Amino acid sequence: NAGVTQTPKFRILKIGQSMTLQCTQDMNHNYMYWYRQDPGMGLKLIYYSVGAGITDKGEVPNGYNVSRSTTEDFPLRLELAAPSQTSVYFCASSYSDMPQHFGDGTRLSIL
């Protein structure tokens, strides 16, 4: 049972580039979340989904997009990378509206 899997683990992007952070879970959870964590800070919710085909904005959605075509996958897209998006990104899933299972994170640097 893999839980929540995030890829890649590390990435360096140039300003203006785009990329997709992948997240997949094998627990059949309806709820999935994307958070970012800046150094020494708590988690900020970017987007969340309560089921396939349903997504909604969190606290800091600007500069990001998501999709949820299947229960398992919840990719996060950065269209025009900016230095302010340098952060650690965590994907999480749960049966309820409370994130319980987190992936290992993607450490993203934008230079």
Add this chain to the structure above:
Amino acid sequence: GQQVMQIPQYQHVQEGEDFTTYCNSSTTLSNIQWYKQRPGGHPVFLIQLVKSGEVKKQKRLTFQFGEAKKNSSLHITATQTTDVGTYFCAGENSGGYQKVTFGIGTKLQVIP
């Protein structure tokens, strides 16, 4: 908007000493969760408190939810080096999932 304040931000304790972190919300919460994050790791869910005045224990960890459901605490008895990490609270407002707000966390260092 909802704010969740957590204190202290840092705490150094000698191994064997007790440790407490406090979480305070600007609004009444429907529930509160606690997480632990080891250095370089991901948050790990510890517990959820729902009822006013609720107290739950997990071995050396004691979690409390205030009577007014606006504050919470995590107390660790006789800390061990394995307790090192950052402890986050996350409060859920009555508005539902998008209203879960994380505190800034308390970073615990245990000196052997």
